[in-house]
Amino acid sequence: MSGATGVPKSLVRRRRLRTLPVYVVLWVVGVFMVTPLLYTLVSGFKSTDQLSSNPFGLPSPWVTSNYTSLLGSGAFWRSVGSSTVIAVGATLLTVATAALAAFALARFAFRGRELVFTLFTMGLMFPFAVAILPLFILLRTFGLLDNPWGVILPEAAFGLPVTIIILRGFFREIPGELEEAATLDGCSRFGFFWRILLPLARPALGTVSVLAIVSSWNQFLLPLLVFSEPTWWTIPVGIQQFQGQYASDVARIFAYLVLAMAPALAFYAVAERQLIGGITLGATKG
Amino acid sequence: MTHSTTSTPYAPELGKVAEPGSVPPAAGPRRPVLRRLGDWLSAVVFTVPALALFGLLVLVPMGYAFYVSFFDWGGFGSPTDVTGFGNYTRLFEDPVFLGDLWRGGLLIGFSIALQLPFALAMAVLLNQELRGRAVYRMLFFAPYILSEVITGVLFGMIFAPGDGLADRLLGAVGLDGLGGEWFAGRDTVLPTLFLVMTWKYFGFHMMLYLAGLQGIPAELYEAARIDGAGTWQRFRHITLPLLAPTLRISAFLSVIFSIQLFDLVWVITTGGPDHASETMAISMVQYGFKRYQMGYASAISVVMFLISLVFALAYQRFVLRRDTEGALTTMRANR
Numbered sequence: 001m002s003g004a005t006g007v008p009k010s011l012v013r014r015r016r017l018r019t020l021p022v023y024v025v026l027w028v029v030g031v032f033m034v035t036p037l038l039y040t041l042v043s044g045f046k047s048t049d050q051l052s053s054n055p056f057g058l059p060s061p062w063v064t065s066n067y068t069s070l071l072g073s074g075a076f077w078r079s080v081g082s083s084t085v086i087a088v089g090a091t092l093l094t095v096a097t098a099a100l101a102a103f104a105l106a107r108f109a110f111r112g113r114e115l116v117f118t119l120f121t122m123g124l125m126f127p128f129a130v131a132i133l134p135l136f137i138l139l140r141t142f143g144l145l146d147n148p149w150g151v152i153l154p155e156a157a158f159g160l161p162v163t164i165i166i167l168r169g170f171f172r173e174i175p176g177e178l179e180e181a182a183t184l185d186g187c188s189r190f191g192f193f194w195r196i197l198l199p200l201a202r203p204a205l206g207t208v209s210v211l212a213i214v215s216s217w218n219q220f221l222l223p224l225l226v227f228s229e230p231t232w233w234t235i236p237v238g239i240q241q242f243q244g245q246y247a248s249d250v251a252r253i254f255a256y257l258v259l260a261m262a263p264a265l266a267f268y269a270v271a272e273r274q275l276i277g278g279i280t281l282g283a284t285k286g
Numbered sequence: 287m288t289h290s291t292t293s294t295p296y297a298p299e300l301g302k303v304a305e306p307g308s309v310p311p312a313a314g315p316r317r318p319v320l321r322r323l324g325d326w327l328s329a330v331v332f333t334v335p336a337l338a339l340f341g342l343l344v345l346v347p348m349g350y351a352f353y354v355s356f357f358d359w360g361g362f363g364s365p366t367d368v369t370g371f372g373n374y375t376r377l378f379e380d381p382v383f384l385g386d387l388w389r390g391g392l393l394i395g396f397s398i399a400l401q402l403p404f405a406l407a408m409a410v411l412l413n414q415e416l417r418g419r420a421v422y423r424m425l426f427f428a429p430y431i432l433s434e435v436i437t438g439v440l441f442g443m444i445f446a447p448g449d450g451l452a453d454r455l456l457g458a459v460g461l462d463g464l465g466g467e468w469f470a471g472r473d474t475v476l477p478t479l480f481l482v483m484t485w486k487y488f489g490f491h492m493m494l495y496l497a498g499l500q501g502i503p504a505e506l507y508e509a510a511r512i513d514g515a516g517t518w519q520r521f522r523h524i525t526l527p528l529l530a531p532t533l534r535i536s537a538f539l540s541v542i543f544s545i546q547l548f549d550l551v552w553v554i555t556t557g558g559p560d561h562a563s564e565t566m567a568i569s570m571v572q573y574g575f576k577r578y579q580m581g582y583a584s585a586i587s588v589v590m591f592l593i594s595l596v597f598a599l600a601y602q603r604f605v606l607r608r609d610t611e612g613a614l615t616t617m618r619a620n621r
Contacts, residue, residue, distance in 0.1 A: 026411060254443070
């Protein structure tokens with residue numbers, strides 16, 4: 001109460017002094033985090049000779065050919081396109097099916113509910129690598145190799161556990177009184193889900209969508225095995241092939257890395273607010 | 287458990303009865319049964335799409351891996367050469383697999399003892415009013431969204447022995463002796479890998495914690511401050527207990543991720559040098575896709591799954607139990 005009316009200058013100074021170590025720690029960690037990224041960005045503007053003679057300094061001259069030659073090639077844009085299609089498809093499928101299931105698992109009382117939930121949480125223990133061989137055989141049987149669905153469907157399936165666990169947690173936090181009120185006003189179960197729960201859980205949906213997009217975008221082993229032809233190669237597969245092809249031209253690989261990071265970082269810059277603001281559900285209980 | 291969970295969905299029922307005219311008196315005793323049947327039906331309808339997707343693409347392949355693990359199979363045609371538990375007994379005489387277990391344990395230990403406390407410290411720091419905190423949050427989380435392949439290729443070049451950035455930096459400050467091997471050395475590969483994992487993954491846990499911290503009402507801290515609680519006491523008696531569910535989930539995910547670690551290691555070292563960074567998942571892919579011992583590889587995947595499963599069940603039974611109860615009981619337990 002006393003602080004609100006007028007803060008004495010000495011107090012401000014003391015507070016600033018107290019927070020100084022905090023800033024130092026954050027700054028040191030920040031340097032540790034940003035150095036690899038900045039180094040990559042700058043190195044992409046050097047020639048490979050410059051990289052070995054001048055590893056730390058700014059490029060002189062700035063070489064843009066690494067970037068322009070990549071941006072001029074169809075292969076890079078094709079990778080961006082196929083990564084996008086696959087990520088959007090897998091995310092829509094995961095979030096839609098997971099939201100329905102999480103709703104039932106969070107707010108219905110039915111026999112076997114915990115069993116079903118446990119089954120999904122067990123899915124956390126199925127990494128792609130473990131199931132990749134039988135999955136490969138299954139996809140071959142259904143003729144889904146070299147087909148984007150061959151990656152979208154498994155990605156959506158493997159994304160379900162995390163999505164359901166997170167959404168169920170959020171759905172449970174929404175007070176029961178709200179559902180009572182909605183039911184009193186003649187809302188059906190699905191109506192409550194669609195018109196009240198989902199809008200309230202929009203931040204949570206944002207969170208799980210971002211997680212699903214990121215995990216699909218970064219998926220490596222599955223697209224590597226499913227796509228034998230470069231047509232549908234996603235960005236991670238593209239990088240790996242590129243690295244094999246230009247192993248000695250380090251500067252070019254750095255440039256490719258920068259271009260590959262750019263969409264992910266740009267997406268993150270746009271979706272960041274949603275991710276962080278997503279967890280303010282605590283406010284709804286007030 | 288059942289008590290608290292069933293009471294919530296039936297609460298609307300009580301309210302509805304009170305509404306005049308909406309419930310015919312004759313239907314009174316039968317309604318709960320119908321209602322329960324309706325609940326059950328809608329639960330089925332709501333869970334079926336997810337269950338179908340999950341069953342067909344996750345459970346069926348896993349079941350098939352389990353089946354194949356009892357065969358000596360090269361991966362072509364159908365498996366015919368039954369070996370019973372041969373693949374499993376072989377596992378526990380395989381020094382590479384036993385090494386996988388040891389290295390997995392090391393990575394889990396590192397993560398729980400260093401990475402998560404570090405993430406928590408950063409979350410607590412960034413939960414305050416600080417200049418530029420949005421920038422720090424964004425920066426710390428950013429590596430998490432980069433693919434393992436990008437991270438792997440990037441750090442492979444940074445830690446390239448001799449002319450990578452790491453050795454150049456050490457050389458520039460006169461500490462040449464410290465670097466040199468990184469991913470190429472048997473003793474240095476795991477610490478280097480852990481450094482990269484921390485760079486990439488701590489931001490994820492930090493974000494979980496920040497989300498949890500935002501759910502803690504500011505009034506609690508204010509009240510504690512008025513009562514004379516210091517920074518540490520507020521952290522110990524407000525932050526930690528109220529963040530406990532988040533911490534438990536985060537530790538759980540960290541262990542599971544460590545057990546299943548694959549992409550990052552595969553891109554950087556493919557398990558080398560001389561198996562020094564090999565994980566269970568790496569061994570499995572090595573045996574399965576490089577040496578065409580699909581039966582043995584499947585046995586590894588089954589054991590990997592069983593380890594995760596036993597851990598998860600024990601964890602849920604003993605650690606997460608309180609979190610899966612109703613919100614009211616959890617609040618009561620915490621008080």
